[in-house]
Amino acid sequence: MIAVDNLIFEYPGVRALDRASFTIPQGRVTALVGPNGAGKTTLLRCMAALEQPVSGRIEIGGIDVLEQPRACHRIIGYLSDFFGLYQRLTVRQCLHYVARAQGIAAADCPAAIADVARSLQIEDRLDQYPGELSRGLRQRLAIAQAIIHKPAVVLLDEPASGLDPEARHQLAELFLQLQRQGMTLVVSSHILAELEAYSSDMLVLRQGRIVEHAALNAPAQHKPFRLQLAAAIPQLADILRKLPGLELVRTDQDRLAIVNLESEGLSQHRALKALLDAGLPVCEFAPAAVNLQDAYLQTLDKQP
Template structure:
């Protein structure tokens, strides 16, 4: 099986005389979490609906794990789940009944539906809410239920359209943790959102859409990703600290900015520990070490330029 789990070629979609997708082509690897970004009207939702087989494009092809979504939609649907930009839960039904209904829609065997509902509820931390009516849940929990409905059949690909829309900060943090957990369990995920800072928390790749056209997929993490940027806060002359960092493992491109040192670093937490210990042994008075953040935003803005 090819490592390119999602493969899109020459995708064209039109609403009347307006072209929403214009020769869109890209590949996404298995096990990735892709941030689908772009301004309003760029075609993000249309692209997700085409990936899910809910819209038929004017031209082009979409393959999920080697399956042509347009030619074999039922086989493709068994491998994917789509959490749309509205919750789509039944308020009068319990969490359990919502999940059983979703399992039935997916054509699951009746003998497997109960176990699937319990698994999906556990995956999104709703096990203790199985008998609660969906209409009594908070917005964040309703969002979790919507995600559970979309993945009750254990898809290998999960498409999410603005999943954090309308959620409070705590619910957004919980959603980020959930996406990371699902990805660690082996799920390939595509997330459309305007909140770049949150996408950066869990995304491994970025796909930018502008005016219906796709930029090249950019890697955000892994061996081929650009080194992350870090900033070292300190007391004293930054030039002394800069000298102490010369030759330090996995450190590159050091610059003094506003009395602090910014540098590229591709080490693990233990490597950061060794770096800090090295600096302290050199007599550097370190006050902080933190990522500069905003890598995805900088990359996106660079793609726009």
């Protein structure tokens, strides 16, 4: 569905994307994560045919984005981190304008508006103006504009910015609904807990380079375990790194650690024996739930 190959983009004096390459199959929800300035927004804008890279290739749904940007716009939806709404148009008029711009016939617009308004739960706001809506409802209107033409791919840059917890939960449910409809989503956000609620894959960008692209919750050769000590042990991380069969993910205040063990059955027994032989006051050692933040931090720890 999405293929990016050897993409390079430069601002004056800065290489924002440095030979970025990846593929995303249809129907996946990919979390695009990385530090500020990593190139996430630039990558999304290139994929949306809004920026022209120095070199490389982007293909979405069989369309060469750089050669056929207008054709690409027909099959994608894009939500910028700083989206704009037409303040002098009602919600209905905003949606009608975008629908016509995306090539939907005038006779089909009322049905398209009703359908997307129902999906975004704004059908009772169609005759209001954007300025009369809350931040969460304006965000829903912006997403409705991005998907009214039922695109195959949706690109979203910080879609939950400024939303309250309830609105974020509703947004996560919406993205899962779009995935069930067959859409492919790429979502950039700094809120890792929010991304974890609906993402199937993680794409990590750092200094313009793709440093990790992995499926979340997929079977792995290693399993994470949570280690809790009865008392803090100075330099716990150094001690754990020296023990056989353990791969340290992170430590917290020298009392808590997340480690990876081999999936093989006896690995937990051998690891626990090594911990006790090292004189560590173990009070808990059990499988840990893997979350997006742990996976992201582990990826960054591996980078030079």
